[in-house]
Amino acid sequence: MPILFENVSHIYSEGTPFRYSALSNVNLDITEGKITAIVGETGSGKSTLVQHLNALLLPTSGKVTVLDRTIISGEKPKDLKGLRRNVGLVFQFPEYQLFEETILKDVEFGPKNFGFEDSEKKAKEALKMVGIEESLFEKSPLELSGGQKRRVAIAGILAMNPKVIVLDEPTAGLDPSGSKSMMNLFYDLNKKYNKTIIIVTHDMEQVFAYCDEVVVMSQGQIKLKTDVKSFFKDSSLCKSFGILAPHLIRLKDSLIEKGFKIDEEVDSIESLVKIVSRQVKK
Amino acid sequence: MNSLTLGKYIPLDSIIHKMDPRSKIIGMLIIIVSIFFPSGWIGYGIIGLSVFVVVLLSKLNIKIIFNSMKPMMMMLLFLLFINTLVIKDGDLLLDVFGFTIYSEAIFQTLYITIRLFLMIMTTTTLTATTKPLDLTLGIEDLLKPFKRFGVPSHEIAMLISIALRFIPDLIEETQRIMKAQASRGVDLKEGTFKEKIMAILSLIVPLFVSALQRAEDLANAMEARGYSPGKPRTRYKVLKMKGSDYTLIVCSLILMVSMIVLSRMYA
Structure with a gap:
């Protein structure tokens, strides 16, 4: 069951002077079981798009299909809880949503709301997944560092064991090692548990290293949807959208410019070195 | 949040918009005082007509005024x-x-009803034609004479402008946290009493934490730029009274005097 947007538009404050069209006529299908990156400049409608996935925002016109649910504009959707239990959405800077006395209680909050019997077990598992030690479980979430808070907040969503996990800039403001371990976690969730992952990001290195598919948005519209390999074949496609390609691709392009012949797909610096050194020895 | 017509600034290009905030505040105060005189239907008719002329001059849509009456x-x-x-x-x-x-x-x-309506009409005209920041500048200047009685006019003005500045931020923050908690299964509409309390708690606690955090950040940022409340400060924007400002004050004074006379006649 794919995730499907059909002719979806979203207009904020319709009928007032502050009317703002955030999405216009979006058609998109997101494949299940893959990691999809949504990229685009600030204000291109990425956040508005992902908030349709668990019906926090309803389309002004058009149709959204997520899992076995269809949301049609103008109709009042029923049982949103069922949808939200299966589509976990992590907002930007989710650390601001923590409120419970202890970390464990806060992570349990989601599963409890959805009537889980084993919410404590689920919470502990989720906290282990994001790398929070057991000694911290009884501490106040406000005592943690920024990065740790972020992990706890993400654990709060993972504890609901959703089928689809949507992350709005999950690594913004984290240090390089923190964001790397965060991305590895999402990668594992996808590979081990076959979760569908949708990530809004500005970091092309992450898109290149972890994602399967990429959606480019601009001014409320989908400009391109393709697989990551063909998107980063060379830097020209990125350039046409005003996106800076990953280091490796730019390096490869400038090597080709200097006369090297690189036809193979390059996915790591090592493979690039191998190809280039072969040609140097000649 | 679109129903918040009360006290919202509406940017238009009119003679009233361009006036000095001080004269507008003084004019408003005088008109409100005049409203309190029991001057009968004729008196209220005169006040209503004068305020209506001001609304016309400010190019505001009269609907806005009626909308702001709705909550009453x-x-x-x-x-x-x-x-x-x-x-x-x-x-x-x-x-x-x-x-x-x-x-x-x-x-x-x-x-x-008529008194309330006139008062709301007057105050709405003031807030709709004056930027909140200009309003606080005006309040600061008007409070200055009371400084020798220990009224901290600058601090009060700074307090008001900071409070006003945070309102849209906090509204946005509330909506963001509501959505984040809704993603975790919070339902503010349904559920038992205990669940509802929990839902409200999950909203209020993060909101307080972030508001306090913001306040601290702002205080630090202000201090880092050398702000010190007691020190004398110059201003980027210097208020200046023009002919229209004096006209407004004089007209509203005439209005007040005639209301006093009218109310005497009634008594």
Whole structure:
């Protein structure tokens, strides 16, 4: 069951002077079981798009299909809880949503709301997944560092064991090692548990290293949807959208410019070195 | 949040918009004082007409004024209800099974309604034509003479402008946290009493934490730029009274004097 947007538009404050069209006529299908990156400049409608996935925002016109649910504009959707239990959405800077006395209680909050019997077990598992030690479980979430808070907040969503996990800039403001371990976690969730992952990001290195598919948005519209390999074949496609390609691709392009012949797909610096050194020895 | 017409600045290009905030505040105060004189229907008619002229000059849509009256409707209905029960003067208008309505009760309610309406019309015109920041500058200047009595005019103005500045931020923050918690299964509409309390708690605690954090950040940022409340400060924007400003003050003073005269005549 794919995730499907059909002719979806979203207009904020319709009928007032502050009317703002955030999405216009979006058609998109997101494949299940893959990691999809949504990229685009600030204000291109990425956040508005992902908030349709668990019906926090309803389309002004058009149709959204997520899992076995269809949301049609103008109709009042029923049982949103069922949808939200299966589509976990992590907002930007989710650390601001923590409120419970202890970390464990806060992570349990989601599963409890959805009537889980084993919410404590689920919470502990989720906290282990994001790398929070057991000694911290009884501490106040406000005592943690920024990065740790972020992990706890993400654990709060993972504890609901959703089928689809949507992350709005999950690594913004984290240090390089923190964001790397965060991305590895999402990668594992996808590979081990076959979760569908949708990530809004500005970091092309992450898109290149972890994602399967990429959606480019601009001014409320989908400009391109393709697989990551063909998107980063060379830097020209990125350039046409005003996106800076990953280091490796730019390096490869400038090597080709200097006369090297690189036809193979390059996915790591090592493979690039191998190809280039072969040609140097000649 | 679109229903927040009360006290919202509406950017338009008009003579009233360009006026000095100080004269607008003084004018508003004088008109409100005039409204409190019991000057009868003629008096209220004159005030209403004058304020209406100001609204016309400011190019504001009269609908805005009526919209800002809407929240008062319930209160006025309640007032009418109480008045019909309590006030038993004037002519008997209605007598159904011992439930009586007297003319004075209706008149009293109408008086209050008209007074309220005039006041809201005046204040809405002020806030709709004056940027919140200009308004606080005006308040600061008007409070300056009271400084020697220990009124910290600058601090009060700074307090107001910071509070105003945070309102849209906090509204946005509330909506963001509501959505984040809704993603975790919070439902503010349904659920048992205990669940509802929990839902409200999950909203209020993060909101407080972030508001306090913001306050601290702002305080630090202000200090880092050398802000010190007691020190003398120059201003980027210097307020200047023009001919239209003096006209407004003089007109509203004339209005007040005539209201005093009218109310004497009635008494």
